[in-house]
Every structure is written in C-alpha cells, then in structure tokens.
Amino acid sequence: MDRQVTRRGFLALLGGGAVGTVFSPLPWKLLDDAAIWTQNWSWLPRLPRGEVRTHASHCTLCPAGCGISVRTVGGEPFGISPIPGHPLSGGALCPLGFAAHHMAYHPCRLTDPIRRVRERGPLAHVPIAMSEAISEARAWIGAAGGKGAVAVLDARPERVISTLYRWLLEPLGGVYVAAPGGEASFDALDEMLIDPPGPVGLDLAAARTCLSFGAPLLDGWGSPGALPGDVHIIQIETRPSRTALHAGRWLRLHPGTEATLALGIAHVILAEGWANEPLLRERGADFATYRQLALDLTPARTAELTGIGEGEIRAAARRFAQEGPSLALAGTDPGGGPLPREAQLAVWGLNLLVGSFGPPGGIVRRRAPAAPRRRLGDLPDRSIQLLLLDPSVTEAAFPWSLVARKLAGDQAKVISLSPYDAGMALRADLVLPAPAPMETRDEVTAPATAPADALALSRPLRRPPKGVLPVGEMLRQLAGEAAGFDYEALLREKVAAIEASARGSVYEPATGESTPLSGDLTSALEEGACWVDERPAAWPLPEFRLLGGGADARERMRRAVFERPNDAGLVLMPWGWRGAAGAGALPQVAAKLYRESHLRGEADSARIHPETGRSAGLRDGGRARLGTPAGFREVVVAFDAAVLPGVIHVATGPANSSFGDVEPVLGGLVDLCRIDESGSWRLTPVTVGEA
Amino acid sequence: MDRGILVRGADRAPLSRFGLWLLPWIALLAFGIYGAYACFAYGLNQTNMDNRFAFGLWIFLDLTVIALGAGAFFTGFLLYILKRKELKDVINSAVVLGFICYSGAVAVLVVDVGQPIRAWFTFWHPNVHSMLTEVTFCITCYLIVLLIEYIPIVLKNRRLRQIPAFLVFEFELHKLMIVFAALGTFLSFFHQGSLGGLYGVLHGRPFAYREGFAIWPSTFFLFILSAIAAGPSFLILITRLVSRITGKRLVGAGVYDLLARISGWLLAVYIFLKSLDTLIWLNRTAPAVGFLGYDFYTQPSFGTWILFAEIIIFGLLPAFILTNAKRRRKPAWLVTGALLTCLGIAVNRYVMTIQTLALPTLSFDPFLQYSPSWQEIAAFLLVVAYGVILFSFSYRYLPLYPREKELGALKAPSP
Amino acid sequence: MFFAGLAGALLIGWFGLPAALYERIEQPLQFSHALHCGEDGVGMSCEDCHAFADDGRFVGIPGIENCAMCHEEVMGETESERRLVEEYITPGREIPWLVYARQPDNAHFPHAPHVVLAELPCARCHGPHGETTELRPFERNRLSGYSRDVWGPSISGLGTEPWEGMKMSDCCACHKKHQVVESCLDCHK
Amino acid sequence: MKDHRVGNLRFGMAIDIDRCTGCGACMMACAVENNTSVPPPEAGDRRGLTWIRVYRVDNGKPYPENRTVYFPVACQHCDHKTPCVPVCPQNAVDIDPQNGIVSTIPERCLGCRYCMAACPYHARYFNWWDPVWPKGMERSFNPDVSPRMRGVVEKCNFCHGRWQAARAQAAAEGRRDFREGDFVPACVEACPVGAMTFGNLLDPGSEIYRLIHGPRAFRLLERIGTQTKVYYLSDHAWVRALGDKLPEGGAHG
Secondary structure, three states: OOOHHHHHHHHHHHHHHHHHHHHHHHHHHHHHHHHHHHHHHOOOOOOOOOOOOEEEOOOOOOOOOOOOEEEEEEOOEOOOOOOOOOOOOOOOOOHHHHHHHHHHHHHOOOOOOEEEEEHHHOOEEEEOOOOHHHHHHHHHHHHHOOOOEEEEEEEEOHHHHHHHHHHHHHOOOEEEEOOOOOOOOOOHHHHOOOOOOEEEEHHHHOOOOOEEOOOOOOHHHEEEEEOOOOOEEEEEEOOOHHHHOOEEEEEEOOOOOHHHHHHHHHHHHHHHHOOOOOHHHHEOOOHHHHHHHHOOOOOHHHHHHOOOHHHHHHHHHHHHOOOOEEEEEOOOOOOOOOOHHHHHHHHHHHHHOOOOOOOOOEEEOOOOOOOOOOOOHHOOOOOOOOEOOOOOOOOOOHHHHHHHHEOOOOOOOEEEOOOOOHHHHHHHOEEEEEOOOOOEEEEEEOOOOOOOOOOEOOOOOOOOOOOOOHHHHHHHHOOOOOOOOOOOHHHHHHHHHHHHOOOEEEOOOOEEEEEEEEHHHOOOOOOOOOOEOOOOOOOOOOEEOOOOOOHHHHHHHHHHHOOOOOOOEEEEEEEOOOOOOOOOOOOOOHHHHOOOOOOOOOOOOOEEHHHHHOOOOOOOOOEEEEEEOOOEEEEEEEEEEOOOOEEEEEOOOOOOOHHHOOOOOOOOHHOOOOOOOOOOOEEEEEEEEEO | OHHHHHOOOOOOHHHHHHHHHHHHHHHHEEEEEEEEHHHHHHHHHHOOOOOOOOOHHHHHHHHHHHHHOOOHHHHHHHHHOOOOOOHHHHHHHHHHHHHHHHHHHHHHHHHOOOOOOHHHHHHHHHOOOOOOHHHHHHHHHHHHHHHHHHHHHHHOOHHHHOOOOOOOOEHHHHHHHHHHHHHHHHHHHHHHHHHHHHHHHHOOOOOOOEEEEEEEEHHHHHHHHHHHHHHHHHHHHHHHHHHHHOEEEEOOHHHHHHHHHHHHHHHHHHHHHHHHHHHHHHHHHHHHHHOOOOHOOOOOHHHHHHHHHHHHHHHHHHHHHOHHHHHHHHHHHHHEEEEEEHHHHHHHHHHHHHHHHOOOOOOOOOOOOOOOOOOHHHHHHHHHHHHHHHHHHHHHHHHOOOOOHHOOHHHHHHE | HHHHHHHHHHHHHHHHHHHHHEEEEEOOOOOOOHHHHOOOOOOHHHHHHEEEOOOOOOOOOOOOOHHOOOOOOOOOHHHHHHHHHHHOOOOOOOOOOOOOOOOOOOOOOHHHHHHHHOOOOOHHHHHHHOOOOOOOEEEEEEOOEEHHHHHHOOOOOOOOOOOOOOOOHHHHHHHHHHHOOOOOHEEOO | OOOOOOOOOEEEEEEEEOOOOOOOOOHHHHHOOOOOOOOOOEEEOOOOOOOEEEEEOOOOOOOOOOOEEEEEEOOOOOOOOEEEEEEEOOOOOEEEOOOOOOOEEEOOOOOOOOHHHHHHOOOOOEEEOOOOOOOOOHHHHOOOOOOOOOEEEEEOOOHHHHHHHHHHHHHHHOOOOOOOOOOOHHHHHHOOOEEEEEOOOOOOOOOOHHHHHOOOEEOOEEEEHHOOOOOEOOOHHHHHHHHOOOOOOOOOO
C-alpha cells in the first residue's frame, strides 16, 4: 500500500515537474539559444572589427604597377579595388591583384629563414634563426671567390633595390643578371641599335595598328585585360590565346615561323615601296643585305612556310604600313618564353621599315638611363658559385636548366629572398623570408613596355610578422652592415632627384587628376600618387643593324627564315599567364579560376586539336603522357577545334600546390622543354602516349 | 526462451535460428550506420552529389520507398472506409510495412540535408508556398499516425495482452482506427502528391515542369495514382516473399486477387493519364519555354527507350497482367505483374529526380553524369536492414497475419 | 507531491536557469556615463564619443585617442581614471570593452537609418545607459556566446520596457509597427 | 505567386559578351569580397563555390571560323516566378521587394538543396565541405559579409555587404533613395574592360536602362519567363542565340 502511495507520489512529482517546466522559460529559452548556436556555431571564423579606412596604393605582384585602393579594417587590408584612370593601369587590375592581401596568410608563407636539408628529400628543410641565416649566407658569399662567381638574378630591374644588389656585388666582382622570360624582350632591339639613345618604351596607347607577334596584349600586357586606346590588333600567334580570339585579326602561323612571316611582311612593304629606303640605306649598316633577304622571300614562299595565306600576308603588311602609327611587337606570354633571337630581330626590324622609331604611337625613347645588366645566356657555364634570387624571381617561369648550367656544380649555393617557400625558392639552399605585399614600403616603376618612366609606392598597410625584415635591410646585413646600405635613404634620394628635375606629372588618386610636378613629391607618393615622366622629344633614327651583330648574321637569319623549324611530328608549346606562369605561390582563391571553373589552364592541361588527339589515341578530358629528351610528364587533354593540328599547347602553371592546400612540387613543364642557342624554349618535339 | 511472447498458436523457428537469420542484416545495419556517420562527421562531400546533382540516390530511393509504402494507408482506406473486410488479413503487415518505409525514408532525409540540426526550422518558419513544406508536414504527421496504428498491433502481443490496462487501451484505439485511417488517407494523398509536385512545379527545369490545376501540377495527381497503384503490388510481393520464406499460407487467396485487381486497374488508369500528360508536355509545355521534346532524349544514357520502358514494359504490361482474373490467379504471373508495377514506379521516380538534373538547361551546359558513392549506398542499405529486422521481429512476436493459424502450412515444413 | 514538483520546476526554470546560463564578466575599466553627459556632469552628448564616420558607418565604441583628447593626464582622483591614463592612454592601448549591445556576425545593424532618418533616440534601444554611473558586469550567454542584452534582462523574454531585447523578433516587431518593408538582406550580412 | 514589387528600384546588371576577355577578375573580386571559402582540390569544378562563374563558349568550328566568347554567369536575380524562392521550405530565400535582389540567408538554410534543383542557371552553390581558411586569414575578412558554414547553400546577393554600406551612408546623408554609383558589386568594379554595368533597371536616365533596351540585349532562358535582371549584350547573332536553349546545343562549358 505504502509503496503504492509513494509510487503514485513520485509520478505526481514528475507530473508537477513537467507542468512546471512547461510554464517556466527553461525549455523555450534553451530551444531559442540552441537555435541561435546552430546558426552561428563557435568554430565559424569571427569577423574582424574596427574602423574601416581606404588607402590609395600600388600593387607589387608583378611589374605592371597597377594603382589600387585598399580597404582596411582595424589596420588589416580586406579589400582591393582598381583606381579608375590610373596612368599605369588605366583602372584595371588583374585577377590575382584582388587577393594580394591574402598572400600574407599563404600556407607556404615563411616567417623564419629555412635551410634545405636535401638528404632528407628534395624539399626537406629546417627553420633557422635570422642571425644564423645571415652569417651563413655571408660565409657562402665570402667563400665564392673569383670574378663573376657571385650573381644576382632579378626580374624587376630599375628599382632602388637593384642598386643595392649592385653595391653588394661590386666588391665581389659579381654580376647582376636580368631574369630570362617576361612578355617583352628588348635584347634584340638593344643589339640592333648601335649606341641607342637610352632605353626605349612602347607607345601602344597612341598606336593605330599593332602587329603583335604573340604579345599577350589582352592576357596581361602592362595591366592585364585593359588595352588603352583603340588599336587594331593583328595577333600573329600559333595558340588560340584570348588575345588571338579577341584580336581584330588572328593569323595562326606554323610554330616557330615568326621570323619568316616578319620578313615576308617586310618583303611586301619593300616590294610595294611603303618604306623610306633612302633613309634606311643611310642609317642601316646592313640594309642592302636585309633587303635582298626579304625580297628573296616571296609571299608565296612565306605562305607555304608559315601557313598564312598570301592575301592575309599582303593585307597585314599593307595595314601595318598604311594605318600608322603602327607597332610590331616581339613578345610572348611569360610561360611561352622569349622568341628566338632572329625572330626578335625580324619583328623589331619591321618598325624601322615603317618609321615607327621615335614618333608617338611607335617605339619611343625613355628618359632614365638603363643600368648595366647582363643576360644569363652570356655568362660562361659552370661559373656561378653563389646565386642570389630576388623575390621577384620566385614566380618566374623559365626552365631551371638555364640557370643550372651556369652554376659551378653541386657545391654552388643558391640563396633566395622570398616571402614563400614556393616556385624558384624551392631551388634554393637557403631562403630568407621577405615581406609579403603591403607589409613594407615598396617601389613601383613603369613596366618595360610603358612609354615613359614612372615612380610610385606600395604603402605598408599591415604589420609584417615578427622576424621578417625588409629586403633592403637584409641586403644591408648581407653586406656586413656596410655604410650607405640604406634603402629608405636611397629611395628618398631618388625621389629628391625627380623633384629637382621638376619633370613629368603627378597623378593624384584622390582627385583623379594629373598635374605637372611641382614641389613636394615625397608626401604625394606617400599618399598613393604616381609620378609619370614626360615624353622626350622625338629622336633621330639611330644607326642600326637589321640583322644584328656577328659575321654570320646574314646566314643565321637566312636559316631562321627559310628552314621550317619542325617538319614532322608533334611539337610542345608551353604557355602561361602573367603572374601565374611559374610555380610560385598564388592567393588561395585563385583556385576559383582553375580548379573550380577551368576558366584558366591549370598546370599540365593540354589543348590539342581533336584530329591530332584522336590520331594519337587520346580522348577529350583524358590523360596523356608527354615525352621529350628531358623527361616525361602527365597532362590532362582538352580538345579544342581552334588549335593548330600537330601542336600541343600545355599550360605551365599554376600547379595545384600554388594554392597552398597541397604539398609544393619541384620543377614544372618548362623543364621538359628544349632550349635553343638563343635561350628560347618555345618549341620542343614531343612524343605522346595515353597515360 | 522467448516462447512465452511468441505469436499464440503460430509456430516460430527457435530463437537460435532467428538470431542466425538476423545476423547478416545486423552486419548490414552496422555498415550502413558507418556510412551515415561518415556523412555527419565530414559533411556531404562524402557523397558523389555536386552542385548540379543537388539530389542523388537518396532522394530517388526515398520517393520510391514512400510510393511503395502507400500500401499502408490505401489498405486502411479500403478496409476501414470502403469496408473491404477481406483485407483484415494484411492490414497489420501493411501498417508495419508503411511504418518501415516512412521512418526509413525520414531517416535517410536526415542524413541528406546539410544541417539536420536546423531542419526543425521548417516547422518554426514554414514557407507555405513550398511543396517541400507540405511534404515535411504531411510525412511527419502521417508517421505519427502510423505509429498510433502500430501500437494496437504491438499490444496484441500475448504477453502484453495480459496487462488489463493495455487490453482496454487497445480496444479503445481500435474503435478509433477508422478515424486514423481517414486521417492517414488524407495526409498520404497530400504528401504523395506533393512529392510529385516537388518536381512538377520546377518551371526552371522544363524536363520536370508540368502544367496542372490550381497550384497542383499534373505530377501531383500522377504521383498519388502511381503510389496507390504500386502500394498493393508491393504488399503482394512482400506477403508472398514472407510466406515463401516461412512456408506458410499467410492470407486467403482472395486477398492477393483483390490487391492485384486494384493494383492493375489503378495502374491502367495511371498509365493512361501518364501517357496523356506526356503528350501534352512534349507537344505543348516544353516547347512553350523553348525546349524541344526530342532534345530531352538525345543523351546516350537517357534515350527514348526510357520513356518506352516506363510506359510499355513497366506500365501497360503489368496492367495487362493484373487486370485479367485468369492471369493474376497464376502465382508466376501475379508476382511478375506486381514486380513490374513496383519497378515501374522506381523508374518513374528515377527519371523525375536524376534525369531532370542530368539534362542541361543553359545552351552551354554540358550533360553531366552521376553515380552514388559507397557512403550513399551504405546509408540506404541501413534502411533496408532496419526494415528487414523490424519486420522480422514484428512477424515473430506480433500477429501480423491474423488468419495465419487457420490457413496453416503452404506445403513444406516451416523453416 | 504534484505541487512540490511544480514548485521545484518553476524555481529551477525562473531562477536556476539564468544563474546557470549567464556568466558575469567585469568590464576592463569602470566608466560613468552620468559623469560625462548628465546635466550634473561635463555635459557632453552621446554623439561626442559615439559618432558616425564619414562613410556613414557608426564608430560605436570610441577609440582611445578619443579619451586622450581630455584625459591626456590625470584630471580627477578616481581610481579608474588613473588606470585609464596609465594602462591605456599612455601606452596607446585600446580598451577591450565588452559591448552589451553587440550583435552576432550575421546581423547587420546600421545606426544611420535609425538615428538620422527615423530619428530614434539612443535610449530607444540602449535604454537609460547614458545615465548610468557605473558599468554593470557583461553577461555572456554560455550557450550562444551572446550578450544578455540581446535577449533582454527578463528571462521570460517578455520585457516591459521598449528597449528590452535586441533579437530579430524585437527588430521585426518595431519594423512591422512602422510599416517598414522588410527583406532578409536588410539586416543579415 | 503574387507580384510583391515595391517602389521604383530594381537592381540589375548588363554584361557585354563582346568585350569580356575571360580574365576572371570578376570571379576573384567576388570571392574576396564575399569571404568565399576554397574547397579542397578534390572538389573540382562541380563542387566549387563560384558565385560568379565564367564559362568558355565557342561555336565549335575550326580556325579560321572559330569564335569563342566568355559567359560570366552569376545569380540572374529572376524578377518573376523566381524559381528558388517558392521552393525553400523555411523562407531562407526571398526576393527583396524594394530592389529585387534575390537573397539567400545561409543561417536559415537547412541544406535541402531544393533551390539548387530549381535553379536553371546553376547559380547556387552548396558548402560540401567545412569552410577552411589559411591560419589567421579571418583577420583580413570583409567585415560586411558573414562566412558560411558547412551544409548550406550560398550564391550571389549583388554584394549585399556593399549595398548595406551604401544605404547606411545614404542614410547618414539624410536620404533614402538610391543614386547611380552609390554602389556597384565587386565584379562590376573589377572588370578591367568595363564589360559589366550595374544600376537601376527602372531609371530611364541610367546607363543600364539604355543598354537593356538596346538591340544588343538578351537574357538567359528568357522563354522560361523568369524575367532575369542580369542582361547580356552582343552584336553577334550566334552569341545572342546562346541565350535560349538550342536543340543542337553547340556548346562547350
């Protein structure tokens, strides 16, 4: 009985509890809080708080020098947008530029120096203290004896930093070398002009016709995507690049026949009397020879060699000669590598024929004298014992063998200054951590392709991680704290010199207006302004050699023009996008353009003409194995009806690992490529099999 | 040892044999649980679904299973509302089957959504325009109804019957059964229909979009029809399967005949309307929004054959078999017809879910293909195993087939 | 017995819950609004410290330089002012205030439309905060991590004062009352 | 569905296909602006999170007839019979009656993906993975856009963060209206060739009004009747023909 009661009582207690709970806030409040928690659970990253400010600055990811306006929250950049009407970028910014501020957090980011321990694997490394790294580097520099034993590779010359490199090299008898590759190569142009009146630039904005021999005008020439002016582009390129697809006219020539086509066009120009021959004869040491070569090359022969119809050739030549001002450009995408020497000579030569040297819209002179630099190809093999890589080289896309053959065997050391352990830095025995974009004051100069010099600053907008030194400071320490190694001071001097010259104009992002330079340039630059030099007056046509120097110049050009580079078999042509051609680190969101949309060619994606593909036993979307004397590589096949049969266009990057969520890999497709005597790696005979 | 709680009078295999029979299913269950766990722990990247195939194997099979589960409410409807007394023989098993199908489907849905812990928001902030809301509400309610209908069957267990309170409770419930049957019928009509509406309303997907009456596209009604046509067939299949396994004549021959007749005629009507609907859709609905009928069937894996199969092989053929008394009395024909009917429903649901998503809409869309990952398959096998186990227990301890005793053995001694 | 259970549950629900749910955290520094803006105070207005930036963003909690404008060095004799100067202004550290009205990351509350366009007084949502002589401890919801003010001081959620509660439902109620056309993106980011 | 349009503001976009060079700046600017996470490599192009995605489309012909264009496709913000709005079971998707922005609120979404099945433009993306960012990167997040969690659907909201900021600024200036240039989405701002135009479709004085009423304008799947607010522009008949579903397809994603 009792038990009965207590049991009933217990049940009653529970019942009461239940009723009470329902009439208390407990269940409802907890339900509500639980709901809130599920909507905003704790392991979701929290948003930054703080004051939002906007700063005008410049992008330093590539040499284009785009003007950017950076939004920061609590002193941390979170948004980047282009500055409309900026003199260097014309209001454009490349895809990568929008995520420049993410680079500071790239998984490959270095905050301490690392020493490679190759015996534990090609990329194995250990972190070391900065002081230790510096002293080790200095020891190596000291050990590297002899003239030319120390070299610096820099992809962006004409900066104050470049001066510091030179100072570092001077006492050591070292050499300052411009990194190979890049979109425009003026090497041949320098060679053509006998004592040229200083460096030259290209006045594309004022040109009306542009014969672009592979220059990626819409893929990243200057500021990517934005082409100033309304120039009619005749794109002469084997690959269906976006420039080719959007050009006014696209001539899809046979691989490696640029020289032929250029001279073929010269033939039409000369034969139809568009050129000012008396002047050319007077100035051109070898004009007669050149003329004869060109005239020997009939349009019919050109058409046969290049695969471009005679009519097309004549039309292009006429438009180029008549619709001036016109420019002929010898340039390629950074992955494709430079044109061979003869091709460059032939193309630049066209500008001489139609008088595009000097006047606006042509090849113009730039004010500042170019500092002396050597070409990698000119260095003796196995001569370098210590190589220093500037941060700008990290994302470069040239075949490493170009450098490797210059290194003095295995005991040669490579030191890389780089914010990330990626790309070319993976080749280094010692990597010193450099600041990421927007972490230090950096200098922005006009790209090699710009018509005039310019100077602007990239402002420090976020605090660099502890232990990361500015490049200038690292060089000062490498030089043993030698006097005068003061980056900031040198920069101030450079600015002061410009102020003194009172030349050029200053673009103020705040007002969007350019005013003639007067007074305080320093503070203007600090506020994100951009100084642009004035254009020098047109210059008299200098003496020139159309076929370049050397006793066998004529013979070499003749061979380059009349011999078909590859008669049988498939050819491999690498290509890459500006800023993303190498295996350097990229912002992680760049994966949207590659992995998540295939908008851009991921590393090792190959475009092949359907027929070619099928005859090689490949299928669209399948995998293929490419073989060259240098090795093998697996690629993903994509059929493309616009590709020339017999050619395989393979993207050089970025590798999946550049987005930072996969382990970095050493070496890229370009390392498979054949390098000709002039250092070009555009064409490589290749064997294809199904993977 | 469990003699005391076994179904009275009916002989059941010894517990050891029963355990042996359960073993493989329990293994399957474990595998399924592992697959489902993977999805909860790591997210739906464990499946092979993607942004184009937002729905995959799970939704397809859910739709099928729920259609097959329609046997429960429809038998209830026939028995309690239309007073087809002979169906007393199967009503219990029908209810259990229905419960298994629905609870299983809901379980899979919980794995399928990306944020199950927020799924209840549908009841908190419902969007009344959404077919999915309708489905969610109806299925939830109907699951409760099924549970209530299940209770009296459980209470019929001979041990539980000894508790007087339960006996009374069961008796009271029974008087209410007609109410629940009606309620269940109402709910089921709606969610079966809404499941069809789910796709019929997608005017962005001309392959699935159908015109209709008021807010209901034609698929709304076609799904109801096909479901109540398939339900009885599924019931036939399962009952025959069970009696084959147990070697007992579980229900009177008349029951099969009745179910088959109903299934057959409903199927016939369904196929007729379905064909009509298809013609209207191909010639009017789709072209009106700039999609050409034959364009839907140009893909190798989805040729016109699939349409042919759905209407002829899995439609007219079984209808032809089941509507004819002579044929459906022959067990072989009966089973074939029922099987084809159920498969037909599966094909229809497959087309509505998978093919709809596979076909490109934009002119520069590629045609994509999809195949489920092992986690998806595992998660579904979980439901199958769960169903078999629950049904086995119910059969062993509850009187699923009231006339089992009097009808006696099939021929061979029971396993 | 029934009533025992009833009472127990009610007690737990009404008094146990809030005690268990909220953790009380003291502010890093004491501050008297009354002293600054009351008529018996220095007579500053809310906007003097809680102002809009030129881009229309509400700055909310003023930065340390704002305090430094007056408190370059110690003026009064209060303990907290001494700490203000010594621990924050002199080293230039920001004060890690715990904000009572802090909304979650997925909520966007623009002050401008409410203050400038609708001309709501600060007290409409923040209550008589401007008259307080000291800062009460910040009460953090252990489950959701939010400030207690979001739900409102009364655990029942049925506040009597208009400013009690800053949940979505409270926003919607007011918007409905004033026929503000709504969509999710008005307040969710 | 009832017509719930209020006021004379309808945000819309016009994209000039003839100008687009397919550089992808819009995709990057979008991902950065909206704190979009990057799924792991195995996600591929079918499980990505690309609120705006640029498709490469060509006419399939060999050189020299070959023509290739790029189609940036984001949420089309259907103004009528919006496919994704009525299907959502718990009101996580709505269309702003004042400006026509079709919004998705991830914190309300349960991840049933019905809206994705409903959308013919494949403009909706699902978080198949837990979002992961490089260590510490949340410090450089856009403070105006909340990150999404695993298992929810997300898509283009016409940069609602910017819209909210612009509206707050307007309010601070004491006005309620939208003026040309108060804000543009990140993609429009990013386009280096000015191929994208954003504005009020109902304002006869606006640039976009002129463009969408010109002969070059067309929309995707117009005949479905969704009255999308994203227009495309082209001089070429074959490109305009891509707007509608063609029997022969003639397309390469």
